[in-house]
Amino acid sequence: MFKNYLIIALKVFQKRKFFTFINLFGIVLTMSVLVVGLTLLENYIYPGHAEKNHDNMLSVSYLRALNKERTQSSSSDPGYYFLNKYVKPLKSADKVSIFSSPRMVSVYLDGQQVKSRMRLTDADYFSILDFNFKQGSAYQQDDFEQGRSVAVINQHTKSLLFNDGNAIGEKIKFDEKVFTVVGVVDNVSLLEQDAYSDIWVPYTTAPSSSYKTDFMGGWGALIYVDSEDKRQFIQSEYINALKNHFEPYASTGSDTVYATVYSTADTKFSRLARDINNSRTFDTGDDQLLLMLGLIAIAFMLLPSINMINLNVSRILERSTEIGVRKSFGASSGHLVIQFLIENILLTLIGAAVSLIISIGILEYIEYLGLIPYAELSINTSVVVITLVLSIFFGTLSGIYPAYRMSKLNPVIALKGAA
Amino acid sequence: MIKLNNVNKTYFTDKIETIALHNISLEVETGEFVSIMGPSGCGKSTLLNIIGLLDKPNEGSITLEQENVEQYKEKQLAKIRNEKIGFIFQGFHLIPELRVIDNVELPLLYRKISSKKRRELALEALEKVGLSARSHHFPSQLSGGQQQRVAIARAITGKPSLLLADEPTGNLDSHMGDEIMQILEDLNKNENTTIIMVTHDDDEAKRTDRLIRVFDGQLIH
Numbered sequence: 096m097f098k099n100y101l102i103i104a105l106k107v108f109q110k111r112k113f114f115t116f117i118n119l120f121g122i123v124l125t126m127s128v129l130v131v132g133l134t135l136l137e138n139y140i141y142p143g144h145a146e147k148n149h150d151n152m153l154s155v156s157y158l159r160a161l162n163k164e165r166t167q168s169s170s171s172d173p174g175y176y177f178l179n180k181y182v183k184p185l186k187s188a189d190k191v192s193i194f195s196s197p198r199m200v201s202v203y204l205d206g207q208q209v210k211s212r213m214r215l216t217d218a219d220y221f222s223i224l225d226f227n228f229k230q231g232s233a234y235q236q237d238d239f240e241q242g243r244s245v246a247v248i249n250q251h252t253k254s255l256l257f258n259d260g261n262a263i264g265e266k267i268k269f270d271e272k273v274f275t276v277v278g279v280v281d282n283v284s285l286l287e288q289d290a291y292s293d294i295w296v297p298y299t300t301a302p303s304s305s306y307k308t309d310f311m312g313g314w315g316a317l318i319y320v321d322s323e324d325k326r327q328f329i330q331s332e333y334i335n336a337l338k339n340h341f342e343p344y345a346s347t348g349s350d351t352v353y354a355t356v357y358s359t360a361d362t363k364f365s366r367l368a369r370d371i372n373n374s375r376t377f378d379t380g381d382d383q384l385l386l387m388l389g390l391i392a393i394a395f396m397l398l399p400s401i402n403m404i405n406l407n408v409s410r411i412l413e414r415s416t417e418i419g420v421r422k423s424f425g426a427s428s429g430h431l432v433i434q435f436l437i438e439n440i441l442l443t444l445i446g447a448a449v450s451l452i453i454s455i456g457i458l459e460y461i462e463y464l465g466l467i468p469y470a471e472l473s474i475n476t477s478v479v480v481i482t483l484v485l486s487i488f489f490g491t492l493s494g495i496y497p498a499y500r501m502s503k504l505n506p507v508i509a510l511k512g513a514a
Numbered sequence: 515m516i517k518l519n520n521v522n523k524t525y526f527t528d529k530i531e532t533i534a535l536h537n538i539s540l541e542v543e544t545g546e547f548v549s550i551m552g553p554s555g556c557g558k559s560t561l562l563n564i565i566g567l568l569d570k571p572n573e574g575s576i577t578l579e580q581e582n583v584e585q586y587k588e589k590q591l592a593k594i595r596n597e598k599i600g601f602i603f604q605g606f607h608l609i610p611e612l613r614v615i616d617n618v619e620l621p622l623l624y625r626k627i628s629s630k631k632r633r634e635l636a637l638e639a640l641e642k643v644g645l646s647a648r649s650h651h652f653p654s655q656l657s658g659g660q661q662q663r664v665a666i667a668r669a670i671t672g673k674p675s676l677l678l679a680d681e682p683t684g685n686l687d688s689h690m691g692d693e694i695m696q697i698l699e700d701l702n703k704n705e706n707t708t709i710i711m712v713t714h715d716d717d718e719a720k721r722t723d724r725l726i727r728v729f730d731g732q733l734i735h
Binding site for chain 1 (some may be wrong): 563566568569586589592593595596597600601603607609611612616619620621623624625629667672
């Protein structure tokens with residue numbers, strides 16, 4: 096029976112080329128946008144390179160501080176002082192790393208100047224993140240404590256400065272200081288926000304130690320736990336620490352005294368949720384983001400669905416003789432609903448397959464344009480599965496009503512082709 | 515085999531009420547070959563549709579093989595149509611996208627039988643109408659007579675006890691029409707299939723066991 100339905104479906108698509116094209120066009124357009132969006136989201140939430148142990152990591156990247164009267168507030172990424180005082184001492188954390196946001200520096204080598212992003216980190220940074228070292232290794236705790244001028248660079252920077260040769264032991268100069276390259280790592284995409292940079296150096300090499308008193312701005316922290324179960328525990332521990340043990344902080348350069356702070360230890364998803372929801376409390380709004388993504392997907396699919404419903408209903412007349420014949424020979428309404436649903440779902444599945452191919456092209460073009468630095472955007476199995484599930488949902492959604500209408504045709508009228 | 519008792523059928527449109535059948539009582543025995551004749555619009559096709567359970571009467575009862583089908587739901591009627599009735603239409607009504615063999619298999623799709631068995635039964639039916647060599651052709655590659663033979667094969671592939679033919683030779687020349695009549699006669703004689711056929715052709719009607727005349731929705735005795 097299934098084979099018969101498939102043959103009929105494919106023949107109908109072939110015969111009604113314009114109808115098939117219009118329907119496929121709508122599906123492909125919608126699904127391609129969804130696939131590209133899903134791939135970007137998937138690459139962000141489930142990174143595969145340096146942040147691949149994301150299930151064991153929490154990130155502190157946001158701080159909002161208010162005065163006692165709650166009349167003044169500031170929010171940005173946290174400062175070193177804040178992270179060192181409230182994140183570093185968390186008891187349940189197995190490791191904590193504090194690092195700066197990347198900033199642009201001009202790197203000099205033999206009169207050559209290269210613009211690169213540079214991040215200040217501690218030594219634990221490299222034990223929490225899983226960088227792929229192509230040459231050398233990370234700087235060690237001893238290098239960090241002694242403030243040695245050592246640097247890890249990425250493959251891109253190495254190619255710019257040293258071509259294909261060995262970079263280990265080479266000297267590079269920036270911020271009026273000379274650094275010895277000790278490691279070369281694979282490029283890490285901007286989507287891996289805490290790992291992304293071109294150059295990493297110990298923050299103990301910073302020209303000034305003024306960062307140590309910064310309450311807000313310019314820094315982030317990664318918390319590593321050896322089991323996923325501990326993540327929630329740490330999140331609560333951190334919030335409790337801020338709620339119960341926060342000591343009012345007098346902002347330098349102004350009269351403001353911060354009495355209340357909001358900050359959370361986020362998973363990749365909750366960090367995205369907060370950014371999108373612009374959440375300013377301890378609740379990052381994960382549920383709202385999930386709901387929003389679901390609604391966007393449905394709203395997005397609704398338009399081509401309505402288009403398909405419209406086209407399918409108008410095609411009832413064309414198929415009425417076939418419906419009449421099938422009913423005469425014993426097809427029940429259920430049989431016909433299934434037949435037309437299979438037809439519709441097959442069309443959306445073809446659309447999904449075409450969308451996946453087109454999306455590969457779009458993603459390669461995004462990589463080519465460098466819109467997301469160092470991104471290697473590939474469509475993985477979960478995106479393919481989600482796309483296929485969505486297309487089946489989409490096919491059912493747009494097919495059920497026309498299929499029901501067709502199945503309810505009076506066979507006598509249908510046989511006359513006068514439905 | 516089939517019994518109609520005081521069957522009435524009226525069609526209602528906005529303001530017009532059209533009586534299609536009026537107090538029809540009719541009994542057809544198993545193995546009979548009955549023809550129905552009458553002028554256009556007299557209710558022949560409506561009668562055939564009601565016998566074939568494609569349409570429901572407003573009043574009266576229908577008994578098919580001792581089963582009173584009056585109160586049957588759509589799904590039950592579909593099952594009876596599938597197992598007990600075969601239809602042959604004037605316009606053949608083959609599905610152009612499907613090959614001959616797939617068209618013939620169509621009634622069997624709605625039964626729980628394997629695809630292998632379906633194929634066997636369809637080929638058997640095609641053999642009976644002498645078209646097994648054309649099983650992989652498409653309907654458009656066949657002549658009108660051949661298409662109607664395929665339609666007959668489709669009607670008999672599920673081995674129904676009742677065949678309903680609505681002007682089966684109406685679209686064919688006399689030679690092809692004769693071939694179709696011959697097949698129907700063979701089915702009736704050799705397999706004891708009950709056949710009810712609507713026709714406009716006196717010669718064809720004479721070849722059947724009994725002629726029923728319909729005029730203005732009533733039987734004329």
